[in-house]
């Protein structure tokens with residue numbers, strides 16, 4: 001089977017290539033391969049990036065609130081516990097994946113900002129959210145779209161982005177829509193019979209596969225520093241209703257869809273978090289990344305993305321699956 005590249009950068013990169021167990025080639029930009037990456041927050045994106053960079057021969061340190069392995073550093077803004085400054089002072093690349101707290105500061109800003117100027121930093125990446133664009137009524141938004149006056153979590157994001165931008169750092173803020181990938185997608189819920197088929201007319205969601213976040217980061221790091229935009233949306237090219245995505249996931253698995261419900265009927269039974277998820281309707285453009293910077297999305301739509309999740313989660317891809325009774 002031909003495997004996809006995960007990095008998206010050019011053929012002229014002379015760094016060495018290694019292969020992960022999922023078959024993805026990892027080709028690190030030379031400066032990253034020779035540097036030291038600190039990832040604040042070894043969650044879904046952070047731990048997958050760490051694995052990729054290590055597979056490519058790079059040096060990575062990861063912080064968590066509770067150490068998960070011998071190499072983890074503890075950093076937790078709730079307790080103020082943080083790594084010894086001497087252990088971080090040679091950091092060349094910093095990726096912040098921890099979300100901001102309600103006061104608009106993320107844990108890295110609160111606990112590390114004072115010492116960043118003394119580090120030999122060549123790149124600082126901050127994972128932010130396309131929630132900062134608010135509700136566009138389904139219209140496309142890009143990095144030039146003015147941000148609305150925000151409240152709640154979006155206001156924290158905006159404050160956090162502004163604070164990062166006020167520091168004199170080689171900064172890139174990556175604005176992300178719903179993140180999915182292996183272990184975080186509708187397939188598992190459908191298999192367990194726990195998925196909900198909700199539909200709100202006109203409502204779409206943008207999304208991005210975790211490997212395109214990693215691919216976009218590696219692509220940017222392979223560019224000259226002055227060509228890396230400070231603000232960058234990373235989203236796939238097909239915003240779609242969640243009902244459409246669930247329908248495709250059910251098709252891939254060959255399982256029936258759960259009963260249909262209108263969102264308006266289900267809303268009263270939903271918690272505030274789930275309701276806020278459905279509040280905004282927007283289409284996120286990543287043309288700055290694709291057309292402007294030349295990044296080729298590995299998963300341009302949820303279709304390629306879900307197929308690849310299915311492969312990585314170890315179940316047969318549809319073409320190899322046993323025929324269902326209905327197919328006879």
Ligand SMILES: NC(=O)c1ccc[n+]([C@@H]2O[C@H](COP(=O)([O-])OP(=O)(O)OC[C@H]3O[C@@H](n4cnc5c(N)ncnc54)[C@H](OP(=O)(O)O)[C@@H]3O)[C@@H](O)[C@H]2O)c1
Nearest residue numbers: 041042043044045065076077098099107127129177178179
């Ligand atoms: N999930 C989405 O669909 C989505 C969409 C748009 C944007 N985002 C944002 O993108 C970023 C990365 O997402 P993700 O899904 O990779 O997040 P994740 O899996 O929740 O990982 C976040 C990491 O940050 C650490 N962290 C959280 N709060 C912290 C605190 N107070 N002090 C220290 N560390 C803390 C967590 O530590 P532990 O390992 O100890 O838990 C975890 O390792 C987040 O900012 C997220 O809000 C997510």
